[in-house]
Ligand SMILES: O=C(CO)COP(=O)(O)O
Ligand SMILES: O=C[C@H](O)COP(=O)(O)O
Ligand SMILES: [Zn+2]
């Protein structure tokens with residue numbers, strides 16, 4: 612199987628009532644670890660690359676590593692997705708590498724500029740059968756919103772945004788943020804916004820900044836010489852609740868970073884004589900597979916890989932042309 616689009620993936624997830632994890636990739640071990648988890652749990656999966664990832668991998672390596680993931684996993688439906696695209700140029704680059712989905716993040720622009728940028732990307736991508744995720748609102752904690760620093764997604768504005776742009780999925784700001792330090796105290800999300808937004812936009816919703824920052828991984832990092840005091844993530848139960856309310860794509864990067872760092876630090880401290888990279892990157896890859904598999908189970912995607920009859924990009928292109 613098959614490369615599938617985000618459109619197909621999230622519609623299928625909607626039918627099944629589950630969420631699909633979107634995991635960030637930058638190198639071979641990350642891609643292998645995530646695909647291992649997808650195989651073990653029989654889950655559909657979204658592999659996403661940020662602009663930083665495109666730069667780090669110099670494009671050609673990324674393109675071929677992603678192709679290898681498809682070739683090696685014929686039974687797993689996979690989406691290749693651009694994470695936080697900033698311009699039509701970046702979108703074009705990702706599509707030229709074979710991505711089936713792109714995010715255009717105009718969330719930091721004025722509403723009208725966000726609509727215009729997103730609309731231009733939708734026109735370009737849909738003409739090629741490629742799906743588009745857009746974003747409205749800015750990530751950050753509820754407290755910061757009260758202080759006026761972030762802007763939670765406004766349901767009425769979201770309705771207009773989706774209608775005018777024609778995007779396939781919408782990333783919403785409900786109190787999550789990127790990284791390992793999401794909340795100063797107890798985690799607080801504006802989950803009540805989710806059903807209201809979903810009812811109005813009628814496209815699958817996306818939750819960025821959804822790492823759970825497992826305390827056992829943080830403790831392991833710290834035990835082996837790291838310094839990550841005060842890190843806090845989104846509780847798994849909150850994500851599960853969000854999935855029930857209409858969130859279908861859940862972005863996870865930080866948890867993978869933590870798994871890698873804990874595993875590598877452990878080998879360095881426990882076996883200082885080791886200097887073969889395979890002896891620490893191998894355990895890192897295993898640690899990625901573990902954390903990703905547990906997310907796939909928790910989001911309810913496990914066991915659903917076989918549900919998909921892949922719709923090729925040409926067919927998606929025809930679908931968009933009829934609209
Ligand atoms: O949203 C993300 C990527 O777009 C990742 O979020 P985390 O930092 O919570 O893993
Ligand atoms: O949203 C951010 C992702 O975690 C990717 O991070 P990055 O831009 O450092 O690659
Ligand atoms: Zn953003």
Ligand SMILES: [Zn+2]
Pocket residue numbers: 695789819820862
């Ligand atoms: Zn993000």
